[in-house]
Amino acid sequence: MKVEEIRLLIASGTIEKFYNDRKWRNLSKKIKKRDNNECQMCKRRGKYSKAQNVHHIKELKDCPVLAYDEDNLESLCISCHNEEHPEKLEKFKKLEPKFMNEERW
Ligand SMILES: [Zn+2]
Ligand SMILES: [Zn+2]
Structure with missing residues (x-):
């Protein structure tokens, strides 16, 4: 993808079309392998978590030129990835009470 x-x-x-694109999927597999399937943020904190997402250090929307730049990519677990994207996390938090009402209480 250009x-x-x-x-x-x-x-x-x-933008989800970018993430569904084969080029990205192949590259993200490669990055996870490079990072030993380990969350790099947890690693820096001396913890181990399995990598689940590949994150753009400089955000894709700010730096589309770095979309496939391996130096701009790192493997993260879901919770570290959410920390890197506080806006998404906010949306998730808003959904949570409703979810808990239905499922738990
Ligand atoms: Zn992590
Ligand atoms: Zn990210």
Whole structure:
């Protein structure tokens, strides 16, 4: 996927197409392998967690040119990845009470 295409996806709010693209999927597998399937943030904190996501250190929407730059990518676990994306986490928190009402209480 070319930088211009990525920019278009960002502008139209359909960036998930980037993440579903084969090139990204192959690269993210490679990055996880490079990082031994280990969350790099937890590793820096002296903990071990299995890597579940590959994160753009400089955000994709800010730096689409670095979309496939291996130096701009690192493997993270879900909770560290959420820390890196506080906006998404906020959305998730808002959903949580409803979810708990239905499932637990
Ligand atoms: Zn982690
Ligand atoms: Zn990320």
